[in-house]
Amino acid sequence: MNRLINIFSQSLRAVLALKLRSFFCILSIAIGISAITIIVAATEGAYQKAFDIVAAFGPDSVLIVGGAEESRGIARREKTLTLTDAEAIRSAFGTAYMVVPMSNVRDVIISYRGNRYQAPVIGSSSDYSLAWTWPVVEGSDFTEVDLKRSANVALIGNETMRELFGEENPVGKFIQVRQIPVQVVGVLLERGASVGGGNVDNRVVMPITTVMKKLQNEAKYVAVLRVRFEDQENLDRRVEELKTFLRAQHRIPDGESNDFQIFSSKDIIRFLVALTGSLVVFVGIVGIISLIVAGFVLANLFHLSVRERTGEIGIRRSVGAKRRDILFQFLGEALLLTTAGGLCGFLLGVAASGLLQYVEAFPIHFSWRAFAIGLFLSWLVGIVFGLQPASRAANLEPIEAIRS
Amino acid sequence: MTPLCLMEDVRKTFRMGDDAVEVLKGIDLAVAPGEFAAIMGTSGSGKSTLMNLIGCLDVPTSGRYLLAGREVLGLQDDDLSELRNAHIGFVFQSFYLLPYATVLENVLLPTLYRESAKDHAEDHAIELLRLVGLEARMRFRPNRLSGGEQQRAAICRALMNDPELLLADEPTGQLDSRTAAEIMNLLAKMNERGKTVIVVTHDPAIAAYAKRIIRIRDGVIVDEQAD
């Protein structure tokens, strides 16, 4: 034990003395490890974000969107879903404890005492807050009665509140929504950026009946239906049943494609993983290649070093160093350098992904795991690529080493 | 007295590819504790090869070699390392000090590989450096020392583990005659203090410090003379 400490102190001595070799080894390892750190952090960030979103979206819920699958882009979807569909689902599915139809109107001018603000207006049945697990922080949600009467009431997002009211309490006040006076009944909790980085805190939520009649001139169609099921464990089956049910409801003949799409929280995870996946693959390949390159840089510098230091190896052997003492010394040098490289790489990775997060709003999450994986890989590189030069040093015959 | 080194018909053959060169062709040699011997001979006669065998840096191809009563032939590499560490101090023509370590750290080198840790190693090293007049230079790197000073540091390193046997292969080969005399006086002093000293040289002036001269030619001992 004592001997090992002595030998590693010699490794440290050499590493500190041979500065140029140390610099290039640390640099090359650091580049590889920083890439690896970013991957691990991005993967963890994506999963973290996915869990957050699923928790917010509701793991027991599905979203039915009008329009065929081919017509991508939410804004251009044709409307095919109706309030009748919503009613039909409610009565046909025993475990559907909540069916919320929604519509949305983009870029509506909202004003309050001369403050103007442009925001999307969402039409919803009552229980919007419950349906989206989105707490009302001031006032309360609008009610079934408001819905029946197509009342001019609204829940407003946090940002809309700040833009229109500043410090004033908005509850009970009247805002103008396209010249229509609407009373604010509640304020939604601030959500921050959503999956795609979009803003959700600027929305104004009103009874869907009010939105259809007074903003859209729409008698029948809604944009989406949100359905929550009591039996979350059967969600996949419920989605299939919903498809069959809606095809029948819309009288779609066999062989024709759906005029709606159903998303569940699994689809959200799939989307996020795909988004992160491409980055992970790219950075992963770069990271692994640069780690291998770093390994070869290390191996080559160590081979050079062993050749230059045959005299040192000879004298150490002549004063009693065993083969394994020499092996451990050189391996120790490699490990010290790769550890230092790993630590620098981790810091570099943290800095780089901070930048990435800032530029790209990319989910990044650091944990001990990113650190541990980086450190483990640095050691692996140190051992794998340091072993050959180190054993060459150890197997030098003392007389050969001393004759040089 | 039982000899410290006892060689009987020691042969050493080097293989180079298909060729085998017999460098030592039957050496019989006994060195008693406390002797001061010089090995002389022309270049290529096998002096260094013999020295390396005596110092257990290498093993004979055949014959018998007892060091401090122990048979060296057939020992494992690790056992040879332990023998060198405990019983032998080497001094080489080109000093072999580690360039990145201080003089003191260089002197302490043999203690790193000791089987049992001893206390006060550093005090002992400093004492040795004082003895050779290098105490003030002990925190220096070797490249700031003159050749003679470097060789004195190397001698301290050889003495560090308190070995019975000091082996010096042309220790003055890179030094001027005045510095060479200093080094030889130092080795003679060590001999007076009880160390067995063997010096390889082809310089009669250097060999004159020894009490016994062993002449070697073409791998055999041709002549022995004692003062």
Ligand SMILES: Nc1ncnc2c1ncn2[C@@H]1O[C@H](COP(=O)(O)OP(=O)(O)OP(=O)(O)O)[C@@H](O)[C@H]1O
């Ligand atoms: N490892 C080796 N492999 C092959 N030949 C060797 C080896 N070591 C020494 N020799 C050969 O053995 C012979 C004796 O070498 P050695 O070094 O012992 O001579 P020396 O007496 O010390 O000479 P010098 O005075 O030049 O130092 C030389 O011909 C040398 O080439």
Ligand SMILES: [Mg+2]
């Ligand atoms: Mg020689």
